[in-house]
Amino acid sequence: xxxxxxxxxxxRATGVSAATxxxxxxxxxxISLRTQERIREAAAELDYVPNNAARSLVLRxxxxxxxxxxxxxxxxHGQVAAGFEREASVHGYSVVFSSSWTDPAQERASLALxxxxxxxxxxxxxxxxxxxxxxxxxxxxxVVLIAAENPLEGTEGTLGSIAADDRAGMAALVRHLxxxxxxxxxxxxxxxxxxxxxRREAAASMLAxxxxxxxxxxxxxGAGWLRARDVAARIVRARxxxxxxxxxxxxxxxxxxxxxxxxVVPDEMSVTGFDDIPFAAFxxxxxxxxxxPAEEMGRRAVRMLLASIxxxxxxxxxxxxxxxxxxxxxxxxxxxx
Amino acid sequence: xxxxxxxxxxxRATGVSAATxxxxxxxxxxISLRTQERIREAAAELDYVPNNAARSLVLRxxxxxxxxxxxxxxxxHGQVAAGFEREASVHGYSVVFSSSWTDPAQERASLALxxxxxxxxxxxxxxxxxxxxxxxxxxxxxVVLIAAENPLEGTEGTLGSIAADDRAGMAALVRHLxxxxxxxxxxxxxxxxxxxxxRREAAASMLAxxxxxxxxxxxxxGAGWLRARDVAARIVRARxxxxxxxxxxxxxxxxxxxxxxxxVVPDEMSVTGFDDIPFAAFxxxxxxxxxxPAEEMGRRAVRMLLASIxxxxxxxxxxxxxxxxxxxxxxxxxxxx
DNA sequence: CTGTTAGCGCATTCAA
DNA sequence: TTGAATGCGCTAACAG
Numbered sequence: 001x002x003x004x005x006x007x008x009x010x011x012r013a014t015g016v017s018a019a020t021x022x023x024x025x026x027x028x029x030x031i032s033l034r035t036q037e038r039i040r041e042a043a044a045e046l047d048y049v050p051n052n053a054a055r056s057l058v059l060r061x062x063x064x065x066x067x068x069x070x071x072x073x074x075x076x077h078g079q080v081a082a083g084f085e086r087e088a089s090v091h092g093y094s095v096v097f098s099s100s101w102t103d104p105a106q107e108r109a110s111l112a113l114x115x116x117x118x119x120x121x122x123x124x125x126x127x128x129x130x131x132x133x134x135x136x137x138x139x140x141x142x143v144v145l146i147a148a149e150n151p152l153e154g155t156e157g158t159l160g161s162i163a164a165d166d167r168a169g170m171a172a173l174v175r176h177l178x179x180x181x182x183x184x185x186x187x188x189x190x191x192x193x194x195x196x197x198x199r200r201e202a203a204a205s206m207l208a209x210x211x212x213x214x215x216x217x218x219x220x221x222g223a224g225w226l227r228a229r230d231v232a233a234r235i236v237r238a239r240x241x242x243x244x245x246x247x248x249x250x251x252x253x254x255x256x257x258x259x260x261x262x263x264v265v266p267d268e269m270s271v272t273g274f275d276d277i278p279f280a281a282f283x284x285x286x287x288x289x290x291x292x293p294a295e296e297m298g299r300r301a302v303r304m305l306l307a308s309i310x311x312x313x314x315x316x317x318x319x320x321x322x323x324x325x326x327x328x329x330x331x332x333x334x335x336x337x
Numbered sequence: 338x339x340x341x342x343x344x345x346x347x348x349r350a351t352g353v354s355a356a357t358x359x360x361x362x363x364x365x366x367x368i369s370l371r372t373q374e375r376i377r378e379a380a381a382e383l384d385y386v387p388n389n390a391a392r393s394l395v396l397r398x399x400x401x402x403x404x405x406x407x408x409x410x411x412x413x414h415g416q417v418a419a420g421f422e423r424e425a426s427v428h429g430y431s432v433v434f435s436s437s438w439t440d441p442a443q444e445r446a447s448l449a450l451x452x453x454x455x456x457x458x459x460x461x462x463x464x465x466x467x468x469x470x471x472x473x474x475x476x477x478x479x480v481v482l483i484a485a486e487n488p489l490e491g492t493e494g495t496l497g498s499i500a501a502d503d504r505a506g507m508a509a510l511v512r513h514l515x516x517x518x519x520x521x522x523x524x525x526x527x528x529x530x531x532x533x534x535x536r537r538e539a540a541a542s543m544l545a546x547x548x549x550x551x552x553x554x555x556x557x558x559g560a561g562w563l564r565a566r567d568v569a570a571r572i573v574r575a576r577x578x579x580x581x582x583x584x585x586x587x588x589x590x591x592x593x594x595x596x597x598x599x600x601v602v603p604d605e606m607s608v609t610g611f612d613d614i615p616f617a618a619f620x621x622x623x624x625x626x627x628x629x630p631a632e633e634m635g636r637r638a639v640r641m642l643l644a645s646i647x648x649x650x651x652x653x654x655x656x657x658x659x660x661x662x663x664x665x666x667x668x669x670x671x672x673x674x
Numbered sequence: 675c676t677g678t679t680a681g682c683g684c685a686t687t688c689a690a
Numbered sequence: 691t692t693g694a695a696t697g698c699g700c701t702a703a704c705a706g
Contacts, residue, residue, distance in 0.1 A: 355701095
């Protein structure tokens with residue numbers, strides 16, 4: 001932090017008291033406009049920058065929001081972060097962020113770091129921890145869960161939740177696939193985040209409704225991009241009509257892996273993703289997927305947090321609509337409408 | 338921030354003074370192990386969380402680093418952020434980040450926000466502003482520029498710089514393309530970031546060295562992903578052997594746009610990118626590009642900042658090596674080695 | 675080994 | 691309309 005000009009410096013330069021400077025700088029109407037002006041000029045002259053640490057101490061508010069996401073590198077998380085930061089900065093809030101790398105220990109540490117930074121509120125993306133633990137770690141500042149599976153259990157007015165309607169999205173996707181003639185379905189899940197199970201179950205129940213009993217299930221080894229290669233061979237052997245992938249990264253990876261095995265998507269096998277990351281529109285084949293309002297989720301998280309900070313009570317959970325995006329990767333020959 | 342347990346609460350609960358608690362909690366060897374233990378237990382019992390605002394005030398250090406990037410949504414920026422956050426958290430630093438969205442006004446505002454948060458140091462990615470302005474805004478905390486064009490001018494020991502060796506990367510790329518028979522080169526630049534010009538000039542001078550005088554030049558309208566469509570037609574008319582794109586996003590977008598125009602990459606035209614974003618390995622054709630050590634850049638930025646914070650003097654600029662990654666998109670028929 | 679004292683920079687009572 | 695005190699929670703001398 002080093003030494004800097006303080007209120008007192010400005011006060012001395014203007015010949016008034018520190019209190020007056022403090023008020024003037026925040027436009028307190030108690031101070032005459034003429035002196036306000038004078039003080040403002042002096043402050044600018046001296047390059048005065050208020051010290052937020054000091055201000056936070058007395059105000060008991062840091063005007064800072066925390067954001068904990070699994071992985072900055074992931075397009076979806078990045079979009080959430082973008083929306084979060086944007087909305088926060090509109091309201092004059094800073095955001096401190098931290099990544100959990102889907103490691104519970106890391107996550108706990110990050111949570112503690114954010115807590116000690118005394119963020120006024122924080123958002124946590126699809127954590128591996130149970131909500132209660134999160135709350136305990138950060139209490140008593142408001143928390144909103146992003147894309148959490150069971151947002152509601154144990155909510156006592158401080159725990160908010162914002163999520164996309166994965167279930168509806170998966171249902172729409174399956175409906176579309178059934179309508180275009182697909183019958184033999186497979187699902188590939190990625191790493192062990194909560195939304196994984198949710199999406200699979202949504203697909204399974206939608207299929208059951210339509211009288212399709214079977215949903216072949218696979219699990220891709222590690223992180224999104226690469227591990228599709230390991231399962232590709234097994235999937236090919238099972239010969240599904242279509243492979244529902246947990247997310248776009250996995251789907252795109254799988255399509256590449258299938259190409260290595262000389263399986264042409266979608267002619268021989270359809271593949272679908274989830275999220276609609278920017279690249280999904282430029283891949284070849286272009287990816288059929290479900291668009292998630294990631295940025296909007298980030299923005300809403302901030303709004304919920306701010307509402308909670310003001311009113312002292314957390315708004316009800318929100319579930320945002322998703323949208324089916326049909327592109328080439330599900331256009332099987334002879335299956336076209 | 339609301340009311341929380343403080344040092345004094347812990348002190349009362351343990352029957353010692355606040356100072357003792359403060360020391361014990363930070364493992365000061367002056368305090369007997371037995372009392373340390375007792376105090377630790379009490380603190381845990383009461384869910385005590387140190388208030389960093391207060392600590393910052395007296396320590397004159399926030400143990401917080403700032404990161405300003407153009408766009409969280411971009412894969413490369415995301416990787417830089419990932420490396421930055423990781424390294425920072427290793428050293429017990431928090432990171433507050435802000436996005437400029439390549440808007441100078443936004444950038445200035447973000448800078449001011451970071452400054453008022455009293456970050457101990459900050460990294461700024463490829464800014465549209467001149468380094469001097471940045472320094473002025475954040476003075477006197479150390480700043481390192483990431484991927485800046487002219488890092489050195491006006492460096493007075495506080496302004497650090499970390500960049501990838503774009504010039505060498507572009508040279509290697511052009512060399513490879515020349516060796517595989519390409520002769521007619523085009524370059525497509527993206528939005529107006531500084532590295533844009535740098536890459537173009539590197540390509541041009543490398544070509545000149547090889548006796549190729551001409552470098553057709555195009556500019557894609559807006560943000561990376563989409564605007565390739567506008568220039569694609571013009572590019573096709575110019576019939577280059579290969580199109581060097583400013584970055585991977587642009588390249589991938591261009592390949593898609595060319596497909597819409599029934600131009601097959603790489604059979605009829607090669608396309609190359611820059612950055613090696615994760616998806617470049619999964620596109621079709623897989624993208625020839627230059628890998629940038631983005632995460633490492635983020636990590637190094639932190640190390641430079643910390644070094645500067647400790648020693649009071651900024652380490653010399655660093656230029657990290659890049660790596661040519663040859664994949665399918667530059668493998669023209671009849672041009673293979 | 676531990677307690678006392680004195681600020682860090684700011685916002686806010688209460689007086690004037 | 692302004693100034694003088696007070697304290698936010700913590701650390702760092704300086705005593706004991």
